[in-house]
Amino acid sequence: xxxxxxxxxxxxxxxxxxxxxxxxxxxxxxxxxxxxxxxxxxxxxxxxxxxxxxxxxxxxxxxx
Amino acid sequence: xxxxxxxxxxxxxxxxxxxxxxxxxxxxxxxxxxxxxxxxxxxxxxxxxxxxxxxxxxxxxxxxxxxxxxxxxxxxxxxxxxxxxxxxxxxxxxxxxxxxxxxxxxxxxxxxxxxxxxxxxxxxxxxxxxxxxxxxxxxxxxxxxxxxxxxxxxxxxxxxxxxxxxxxxxxxxxxxxxxxxxxxxxxxxxxxxxxxxxxxxxxxxxxxxxxxxxxxxxxxxxxxxxxxxxxxxxxxxxxxxxxxxxxxxxxxxxxxxxxxxxxxxxxxxxxxxxxxxxxxxxxxxxxxxxxxxxxxxxxxxxxxxxxxxxxxxxxxxxxxxxxxxxxxxxxxxxxxxxxxxxxxxxxxxxxxxxxxxxxxxxxxxxxxxxxxxxxxxxxxxxxxxxxxxxxxxxxxxxxxxxxxxxxxxxxxxxxxxxxxxxxxxxxxxxxxxxxxxxxxxxxxxxxxxxxxxxxxxxxxxxxxxxxxxxxxxxxxxxxxxxxxxxxxxxxxxxxxxxxxxxxxxxxxxxxxxxxxxxxxxxxxxxxxxxxxxxxxxxxxxxxxxxxxxxxxxxxxxxxxxxxxxxxxxxxxxxxxxxxxxxxxxxxxxxxxxxxxxxxxxxxxxxxxxxxxxxxxxxxxxxxxxxxxxxxxxxxxxxxxxxxxxxxxxxxxxxxxxxxxxxxxxxxxxxxxxxxxxxxxxxxxxxxxxxxxxxxxxxxxxxxxxxxxxxxxxxxxxxxxxxxxxxxxxxxxxxxxxxxxxxxxxxxxxxxxxxxxxxxxxxxxxxxxxxxxxxxxxxxxxxxxxxxxxxxxxxxxxxxxxxxxx
Numbered sequence: 029x030x031x032x033x034x035x036x037x038x039x040x041x042x043x044x045x046x047x048x049x050x051x052x053x054x055x056x057x058x059x060x061x062x063x064x065x066x067x068x069x070x071x072x073x074x075x076x077x078x079x080x081x082x083x084x085x086x087x088x089x090x091x092x
Numbered sequence: 093x094x095x096x097x098x099x100x101x102x103x104x105x106x107x108x109x110x111x112x113x114x115x116x117x118x119x120x121x122x123x124x125x126x127x128x129x130x131x132x133x134x135x136x137x138x139x140x141x142x143x144x145x146x147x148x149x150x151x152x153x154x155x156x157x158x159x160x161x162x163x164x165x166x167x168x169x170x171x172x173x174x175x176x177x178x179x180x181x182x183x184x185x186x187x188x189x190x191x192x193x194x195x196x197x198x199x200x201x202x203x204x205x206x207x208x209x210x211x212x213x214x215x216x217x218x219x220x221x222x223x224x225x226x227x228x229x230x231x232x233x234x235x236x237x238x239x240x241x242x243x244x245x246x247x248x249x250x251x252x253x254x255x256x257x258x259x260x261x262x263x264x265x266x267x268x269x270x271x272x273x274x275x276x277x278x279x280x281x282x283x284x285x286x287x288x289x290x291x292x293x294x295x296x297x298x299x300x301x302x303x304x305x306x307x308x309x310x311x312x313x314x315x316x317x318x319x320x321x322x323x324x325x326x327x328x329x330x331x332x333x334x335x336x337x338x339x340x341x342x343x344x345x346x347x348x349x350x351x352x353x354x355x356x357x358x359x360x361x362x363x364x365x366x367x368x369x370x371x372x373x374x375x376x377x378x379x380x381x382x383x384x385x386x387x388x389x390x391x392x393x394x395x396x397x398x399x400x401x402x403x404x405x406x407x408x409x410x411x412x413x414x415x416x417x418x419x420x421x422x423x424x425x426x427x428x429x430x431x432x433x434x435x436x437x438x439x440x441x442x443x444x445x446x447x448x449x450x451x452x453x454x455x456x457x458x459x460x461x462x463x464x465x466x467x468x469x470x471x472x473x474x475x476x477x478x479x480x481x482x483x484x485x486x487x488x489x490x491x492x493x494x495x496x497x498x499x500x501x502x503x504x505x506x507x508x509x510x511x512x513x514x515x516x517x518x519x520x521x522x523x524x525x526x527x528x529x530x531x532x533x534x535x536x537x538x539x540x541x542x543x544x545x546x547x548x549x550x551x552x553x554x555x556x557x558x559x560x561x562x563x564x565x566x567x568x569x570x571x572x573x574x575x576x577x578x579x580x581x582x583x584x585x586x587x588x589x590x591x592x593x594x595x596x597x598x599x600x601x602x603x604x605x606x607x608x609x610x611x612x613x614x615x616x617x618x619x620x621x622x623x624x625x626x627x628x629x630x631x632x633x634x635x636x637x638x639x640x641x642x643x644x645x646x647x648x649x650x651x652x653x654x655x656x657x658x659x660x661x662x663x664x665x666x667x668x669x670x671x672x673x674x675x676x677x678x679x680x681x682x683x684x685x686x687x688x689x690x691x692x693x694x695x696x697x698x699x700x701x702x703x704x705x706x707x708x709x710x711x712x713x714x715x716x717x718x719x720x721x722x723x724x725x726x727x728x729x730x731x732x733x734x735x736x737x738x739x740x741x742x743x744x745x746x747x748x749x750x751x752x753x754x755x756x757x758x759x760x761x762x763x764x765x766x767x768x769x770x771x772x773x774x775x776x777x778x779x780x781x782x783x784x785x786x787x788x789x790x791x792x793x794x795x796x797x798x799x800x801x802x803x804x805x806x807x808x809x810x811x812x813x814x815x816x817x818x819x820x821x822x823x824x825x826x827x828x829x830x831x832x833x834x835x836x837x838x839x840x841x842x843x844x845x846x847x848x849x850x851x852x853x854x855x856x857x858x859x860x861x862x863x864x865x866x867x868x869x870x871x872x873x874x875x876x877x878x879x880x881x882x883x884x885x886x887x888x889x890x891x892x893x894x895x896x897x
Binding site for chain 1: 145149199202203206220221222223224268271272275276279282283287299301302305309
């Protein structure tokens with residue numbers, strides 16, 4: 029049963045890693061702004077096609 | 093029938109950019125309508141760079157560009173010293189600067205501002221903090237200067253707001269230490285509980301070495317909790333102890349220290365497992381409550397002073413050239429060039445130009461003041477009629493406005509005592525606690541003196557007022573959030589109680605009860621033919637005075653013609669006159685038009701005469717916010733006496749008296765010091781005063797009052813320092829907010845009663861000497877969690893019932 033001590037050490041170390049991750053993430057300022065990340069996620073960063081440039085044509089080749 | 097002023101909308105076409113109505117002929121390009129050239133220009137800029145997704149993400153995302161921004165408004169950014177104090181980082185290839193852009197309000201704004209690099213290749217990147225409405229922009233300063241960057245932002249409708257404050261880098265840094273402490277406490281608490289289970293659930297005697305191992309691990313884990321996470325409470329209890337005062341943190345500190353001490357003794361002497369889990373549980377739950385209560389509103393500042401109101405730089409004229417100079421460097425006898433719509437930064441004498449200054453924010457006067465050459469103009473007002481030049485006679489820090497501000501601050505250096513009823517309760521609590529402990533000690537001394545310490549420490553541990561505190565902080569935090577969601581932003585939780593106890597309400601007039609937007613115009617006199625109205629409008633359109641503009645709008649003429657006008661003259665302080673198509677029209681003050689000294693000459697009346705025949709006069713009435721009359725009556729009916737203090741003249745006396753009833757105190761021509769004094773007088777009479785104002789002239793009164801509420805028209809507007817910031821649109825709901833704050837106290841009392849029950853159960857165990865660690869460990873989290881749920885549910889239910897979002 030003394031193996032339980034080793035397991036205990038392992039689990040506490042893992043938990044301590046998570047604690048460190050938590051502290052680091054708060055410190056990095058992730059939670060300062062909670063409004064923009066959800067909005068930012070939804071933005072599509074491709075170049076929009078709104079300029080009137082009708083010279084580009086794309087042809088789709090049929091796949092055999 | 094009097095013609096009251098109504099804005100006319102001829103078409104229902106909305107501007108594609110900003111969504112406002114295109115009143116006049118809309119500007120059309122590519123089949124899209126815009127309300128003005130400005131909006132159209134922003135569209136073109138975005139279209140050229142392929143950024144029309146801006147319009148796809150949100151509908152009409154822009155802000156109206158009708159008021160053009162001066163071309164060289166950001167010229168002061170060329171000054172190296174100013175640049176150095178604004179930027180946050182720089183090296184050879186890039187510069188980081190943080191701009192406050194109050195116009196951002198939707199996801200389109202976010203998208204556009206983060207894609208700034210597509211508009212101009214010299215912008216390397218930009219990151220938006222939407223909560224603070226700031227953008228961190230990284231740009232290549234070798235190819236684009238800060239000045240050009242600001243111009244770029246202004247051209248797409250996001251003009252940076254740079255104030256004097258930014259020069260001194262007065263931004264408070266966010267304090268996350270409580271959250272770190274909470275994280276550590278949570279980690280230790282959970283693991284200690286885990287390690288305590290074996291002991292509670294029975295561990296075999298031949299595994300006794302495990303028991304020892306677990307106990308010592310517990311000791312280790314509790315060290316960070318005791319020394320780091322609880323430091324909050326130690327510091328707070330110590331501070332109040334220095335004032336010979338026992339606040340609510342004292343019993344908590346007692347419980348934590350006693351638990352830790354006893355547990356250490358038990359473990360090292362091998363007599364028991366100790367109470368580490370209860371101790372860390374106490375600390376953890378208390379910190380949860382604290383963190384929840386400490387919600388701050390990052391985008392608002394409750395601490396503003398005049399520096400946030402002033403611009404960062406103005407133009408100074410040296411040898412005929414206009415050079416920008418930052419405010420602290422303005423010296424005596426400098427000649428400043430003040431543009432239209434600019435703030436006057438220092439007291440001075442007008443040397444050139446026509447001065448028409450809007451002091452409504454500073455003194456509460458609703459009508460702009462005209463000044464002649466050689467007259468003194470005071471700092472703080474906004475020039476609204478063309479450019480003027482002035483000679484500085486007092487430096488910025490010495491101006492009347494600044495001195496006023498500083499004086500107001502000195503007046504109210506009250507020490508922030510915790511006057512919450514919870515703290516009062518805690519004192520009784522501690523006394524009762526000690527009584528019980530001593531009684532129990534006495535009892536056991538007489539029966540079995542070996543158990544004295546055991547019992548006394550158990551009582552002190554279990555009787556921690558965690559539940560009471562938790563319910564208090566949690567409910568406060570919840571109510572704070574609710575109120576914030578309804579645009580009523582409190583500075584901290586203490587304000588909730590202050591609001592609940594007020595019994596006297598004072599309003600400012602200009603900007604608070606009235607909107608500065610436009611005045612209601614009422615014409616009294618002989619009715620005028622339409623053709624003459626057209627001519628009056630044509631003449632009035634020649635003048636930039638707001639009263640003239642109001643007359644033009646009253647006339648219904650959208651574009652009065654300006655041909656056929658001869659001999660137009662505008663005489664400051666008197667009026668305007670001219671000949672329109674043969675008719676001689678004179679408009680202005682009573683004396684000017686009627687050439688008689690009449691009895692009552694209220695400044696807010698414009699007389700009009702055509703061909704030397706006085707037709708009548710235009711009376712200007714303040715435009716009260718809708719539903720204000722209803723609000724005032726409701727408050728009075730419910731027992732809140734109301735007083736109005738106004739910096740304006742007594743023109744509105746009758747109207748206000750009608751609204752409030754005879755006998756209500758209404759004072760006019762109040763200087764800021766007068767307002768402060770009035771509040772003091774009320775307080776001396778034993779009243780708890782709530783002051784509601786919006787301008788700099790209310791600043792002293794807002795601080796002196798028990799609760800100061802600043803009304804804000806929109807978040808980019810400056811508000812003086814206050815306890816509460818309230819959106820102007822929700823002012824009619826004032827009474828509901830007060831009701832919710834009052835309900836807060838009842839909620840906390842209810843939760844308190846429930847928590848007392850837990851305490852009774854726990855103490856009954858402790859007094860009998862039966863408080864095993866397991867019982868304590870169960871009792872603590874159980875009581876905390878249940879109180880949490882009860883407070884949460886009750887406060888949400890209550891606010892939903894009262895109709896809050």
